[in-house]
Amino acid sequence: MNQKGVYVVNVIKRYLVGNWKMNQTQEEIRAFFATFKNLVSGITTTNHETWIAPQFVHIPLVHSLFFPNGQVGAQNCSHKEKGAFTGDVSAKALKDIDAHFVIIGHSERRAIFKEDPLLLREKIQVALANKLKIIFCIGETLKERENGDALRIVGEQLNISLNGVASSSEIETEILLAYEPVWAIGTGRTATPEQAQEMHAYIRKLLQEQLKLNSALLPILYGGSVTPENIDALLQQPDINGALVGGASLKANDFAKLFASAAAVQQPHSGGKRINN
Numbered sequence: 001m002n003q004k005g006v007y008v009v010n011v012i013k014r015y016l017v018g019n020w021k022m023n024q025t026q027e028e029i030r031a032f033f034a035t036f037k038n039l040v041s042g043i044t045t046t047n048h049e050t051w052i053a054p055q056f057v058h059i060p061l062v063h064s065l066f067f068p069n070g071q072v073g074a075q076n077c078s079h080k081e082k083g084a085f086t087g088d089v090s091a092k093a094l095k096d097i098d099a100h101f102v103i104i105g106h107s108e109r110r111a112i113f114k115e116d117p118l119l120l121r122e123k124i125q126v127a128l129a130n131k132l133k134i135i136f137c138i139g140e141t142l143k144e145r146e147n148g149d150a151l152r153i154v155g156e157q158l159n160i161s162l163n164g165v166a167s168s169s170e171i172e173t174e175i176l177l178a179y180e181p182v183w184a185i186g187t188g189r190t191a192t193p194e195q196a197q198e199m200h201a202y203i204r205k206l207l208q209e210q211l212k213l214n215s216a217l218l219p220i221l222y223g224g225s226v227t228p229e230n231i232d233a234l235l236q237q238p239d240i241n242g243a244l245v246g247g248a249s250l251k252a253n254d255f256a257k258l259f260a261s262a263a264a265v266q267q268p269h270s271g272g273k274r275i276n277n
């Protein structure tokens with residue numbers, strides 16, 4: 001309740017995030033924004049943010065074309081502050097070129113580059129120290145789901161990387177989570193809205209009960225074969241606060257449709273509860 005005796009409901013923003021992975025040239029990026037901006041110019045939105053993570057070298061270009069309507073960030077950062085780590089990119093350098101956020105723990109980094117939960121924990125610490133927002137990704141493989149281990153695996157990923165990594169308030173305000181089942185990434189096989197909602201609700205409960213965080217307002221995004229055709233049903237779920245999109249974020253037409261869907265969601269969510277206004 002505020003000073004005037006009116007109940008104030010904090011609402012989680014809706015996030016649409018494009019993860020461009022190792023794609024795009026400068027020319028393609030310019031063409032993307034020319035089309036995208038044209039397509040979304042008439043759409044008004046108050047409660048939704050759009051972020052894009054291009055390759056490191058394209059961050060300044062995307063920033064110049066997208067800011068202030070959208071935010072730009074990175075797909076990864078070093079686990080160390082600075083020093084002799086040839087080929088790595090520091091969180092400090094990202095902040096220095098106006099990156100707003102960094103994706104940490106993407107399953108491609110975990111699987112291909114063998115990044116384990118303790119290393120990811122260090123990355124989270126260094127990103128927070130450099131005032132970058134973080135999208136922390138978690139998710140199970142197909143085998144783990146088929147073995148009935150999905151909840152346990154995701155719980156472990158959260159516990160090891162997040163438990164005590166920073167103050168509660170920092171985690172609550174600076175970190176967004178992205179549930180990305182590995183079997184849904186780049187496969188065209190999206191989790192059903194029910195499967196995603198079940199995991200998102202579990203994540204929110206685990207954050208609250210095990211990590212003692214106020215998770216009601218912590219954004220939890222879904223990622224894995226999100227398209228203009230399936231985003232609406234996903235965003236209708238009470239614990240899904242946005243989408244982390246790979247393939248469809250590379251096409252200006254599709255990304256504009258996703259933008260329209262994210263902007264159009266009528267009822268904001270608050271920690272799993274619908275607010276009827």
Ligand code: 13P
Pocket residue numbers: 019106180184185186187188223224225226244245246247248
């Ligand atoms: P796709 O949308 O191509 O399945 O990729 C999802 C993803 O990995 C986003 O981080």
